[in-house]
Amino acid sequence: MSKPLIIVESPTKVRTIKKYIENKYNVTSTYGHIRDLPPKEVGIDIENKFKPKYVNIEGKQKAIKSLKAAAANASDIYLAPDPDREGEAIAYHTAEILKKKGRQFYRILFHELTKKGILDAIGSPKELDHDKYDAQQARRILDRLVGYQVSPLLWEKVQRGLSAGRVQSVTVRIICERERAIQAFEPEEYWSVTAILEDNAPPSFEAKLVKKNGEKVKIPDEKTANAILADLSGVQFKVTRVMKKTIKRNPLPPFITSKLQQESIGKLRFTAKKTMMVAQQLYEGVDLGPSEPEGLITYMRTDSVRIADEAAQEALKLINERFGKQYVINKPRAFKNKNKAQDAHEAIRPTSVYNTPEKLAPHLSKDQLDLYTLIWKRFLASQMTQALIDQKTVSIGAGAFTFNVSGSTVKFPGFMTLYMSADTAEQEGKGKQMLPEFSEGDALKLIKLDPKQHFTQPPPRFSEASLVKELEENGIGRPSTYANILGTIRDKGYVDMVNRYFRPNELGFIVNDLLVASFPDIFDVEFTAKLEEDLDKIEAAEQDFIDVLSRFYKPFSDKLDFAKEGMISVRGVGFPTGLDCPDCGKEARVKVGKNGPFLSCDGYPDCTYSRDFTRDEKGNIQPVEPSQEIAEGEECEKCGKPMMVKHGRYGQFLACSGYPECKNTRSVNGGNGKTTGVKCPEDGCGGELVERKSKRGKVFYGCSKYPECSYALWDKPVDKECPECGAEFVVEKTTKKLGTFLKCVNKECDFQEQ
Secondary structure, eight states, rough: OOOOOOESSOOOHHHHHHHTTTSEEEEOOOOOOOOOOOSSSEEEETTTEEEOOOEOTTTTTHHHHHHHHHTTTTTTEESSOOOOHHHHHHHHHHHHHHTTTEEEEOOOOSSSSHHHHHHHHSSBBBBBOHHHHHHHHHHHHHHHHHHHHHHHHHHHHHHOOOOTTTHHHHHHHHHHHHHHHHHHOOEEEEEEEEEESSSSOOOOOEEEEEHHHHHHOOOOOOHHHHHHHHHHTTEEEEEEEEEEEEEOOOOOOOOOHHHHHHHHHHHOOOOHHHHHHHHHHHHOOEEEEEEEEOOOBOOOOOOOOOHHHHHHHHHHHHHHHHHHHGGGSSSOOOOOOOTTTTSOOOOBSSOOOTSOHHHHGHHHHHHHHHHHHHHHHHHHHHHHHOOOEEEEEEEEETOOOOEEEEEEEEEEEEGOOOOHHHHHHHHTTEEEEEEEOOOOOOOOEEEEEEEEEEOOOOOOOHHHHHHHHHHHHHHOOOOHHHHHHHHHHTTTTSSSEEEEEEEEEEHHHHHHHHHHOOOTTTOOOOHHHHHHHOOOOTTTSSSSSHHHHHHHHHHHHHHHHHHHHSSTTTTTTTEEEEEEEESSEEEEEEETTTTTTEEEETTTTOOEEEEEEEEOOTEEEEEEEEOOOEEEEEEETTOOOOOEEEETTTEEEETTTTTTTTOEEEEEEEGOOEEEEEESSSOOOOOOEEEEETTTEEEEEEETTTTOOEEEOOOOEEEEOOTTTOOOOOOEEEEEETEEEEESSTTTTTEOOO
C-alpha cells in the first residue's frame, strides 16, 4: 500500500518535515502556486457570478508532473501549504489537480516546523476551509477586475506598461497627498525661552518657559521674546512645586507581522520585503547540524498577539534562570487582540526560547541572526516584569512666569534590561538630564536665558516603517501584503526613494490624479479599508463572496465606462499648467512621452515648443531650458546629426539634435549594452541593469546610473521574481553539467530551474 503523501508549498520545508515523520509519509512540494487566472485575459466570467477561469501557471508543468508522480497510488493526501488564505488556495488547486476516485484529501496546518508542531498537525487533520478559499478568491478577483480593466486606460491615456492596482494605487494616493500637504505647508515662526539654572552648585540644568500668569505662553516673534527677557531681568527664580511619581511600564506584546516589519526597518535597516524573506527562512527551517533542519520561529504572517501557554511557561523558566526571580511575573502575561485580528495563528515567537541567539549564532547568517535576535528578545521581554520609572516634574516661578523641567530615572529596569522598541529607546534618550533634589521654596541661580527662534515643520514623508504603520492604522491591505505593496509602487516607477523616504515622482502624480478624478470611491482609503473588512467577513463565514463582488462591481463598472470617455489623455491633450508657451502664447501642458513627462505647447504641431521641467518646493512647474551638451563621438544613426545629452524620467539619454525633424533617441550606454529590463536592486537607486563589457571584452551587467551606482554582476539578470524567497530577479547561468538554468540572485536561496 502506498504511503500517505504530505504536500507543502516550499521545497525548503520538505527536509525539515522529513526529519520528524520517521519515513511514514512521503513529502513533496508545489513550489508555490500552481494555478492562477490566465495572464493575458481578465479570466473572470462576470455575468456568471464572477466565476474565475483557472489555468496551470506557465512554467509549472514540471512541478505538476512531479506532484502527480509523487501522489501515484496514494489514497490519503495531506495538504500542508502555509496556514493562510494563499496557502488555502494552493491546497484547493492541488486537490483539484490530483483528485481521483477513492482518494481522500486532508488539510493540515503547520504553525511551527518543530517536532511537536508537525506531529500535532498531522495528528489533527482538518477539512479544506472553503470560507478562507473564498476570501482569497474574492481578493484575487477584485485585484484582477481593477488591474486588468483600469491599466489599459492608463496605456491609452498616459503610457504603455503602466498599471493600476486596487491597493497599490491607494498607497500611491496616500504618498501623493502627503507630498502635496508638504508643498502647501507654510512654516510659522515661534520662539522658545529656556532658563539655564543651578541649585547650590553645578551641574546646571535647563527649564522651559511654559506659562505667564497661569496661561500657556505663546511667543510668535523676536519682539515678544525680547519683551519676556526684559520682564525676567532681575527676577528671582524659585521652586514652586515638585511632583514625584513612579510609573509602571509594561512590555510590548510579541511581534505581529506589521510590527516586525516596522521594528526591523527601524533597528536593522531591513526593507519590509527583506524582513519577510528572512523570517520565511527562519520559519521553514535552518540547519543546526548535518541534516538537522529545524523551524526556529512560528508562522510569520499573523496579526494576532496570542501565545501558547506552554511557550509562555518556557519563557518564565528561562527568565528565572538567566535574570533571577525579581524579573519573573506570577503568571504568563496575555495580550488582547484588536477586534479585526484573526486568531488562527499565534504571535511571531521562537519555537523554543532555549534556542538562544548565542546558541544559534554559528548556524545562522548575519541577517538571520539579527532578525531572530529581535524576535527572541521581544518575545522573552513580553513575559518579564514591568519597568519602574521614577519621574520628577518641577515647576519654577519667576515673577509672572512659570518654567518647567522634568527628568526620569529607572528605578527597576524589568523587561527593559533585555529589550526596548526603537520608538521607546528614542523617547528614553530625549531630554534626559540629571536633576538635583529640590524642595519647594528653594532659590535657584540663573546662569543665563536662552531665546531661540523656531519654525513649524511640515508633515514628514513616509519611510517604509511609517508607511507600513499608516497602511495598518487605516486598514489598507493586510500585514502579509505590505512588503509586496511597497515593492510594487517602486517597481512601477510611481515613487522614488529619497534618503530612505518615499517621494512621488511626476508620473506618480499624473497617474494618481487621473485615477482619483475618474474613480474617487474605488481608490479611496475608507472604501478600500471597508473592502478589507468584507474579505475578513467572508473568511469568517459572515458574508457571501459573490455578494461582496456584486456590490463592488456595479459602481466600478459605471465609473469605468465614464473614464473611457472622460479621462484626460496625457498623451494627447495633456494636463493644464496655467503657463503660457513663450513661443506662441498658448498654454504649455504636461504630456507624457516615451522618456517620461514633459511640457508641450497646446498648439502642437503648429508650435513645436517643448521642455523638460522640474517642480519647486511648492510644487510649481519650472521649465528646464534644453542642454546644448553634445554627446562626444555620438552620431544619429538615422540622420547623421550629432546626438545630445538629455534628461528624462530614467536619467540621462541621448536625443538627436535634429529634433523635431528627427526624433531618434537611445540609451546613454549606446552600443555598449542592451537593457535587461531588471531594476537595480540597490535601495533608492532607480537605475536598470544593462549589458556592458569589461576592458578585456568580457560581458557583465551593471547599473545604468554608473558611476553614481556601482552595482554589477557577471550572470545575466532575468526579470522574474524568485518563487522561493521573493528576490526581485533571478540570473541565467550555464554549466557543462546542468546546461542553461535560472538561479536565484540571493546566495542563501537554493532556487534553481531549467
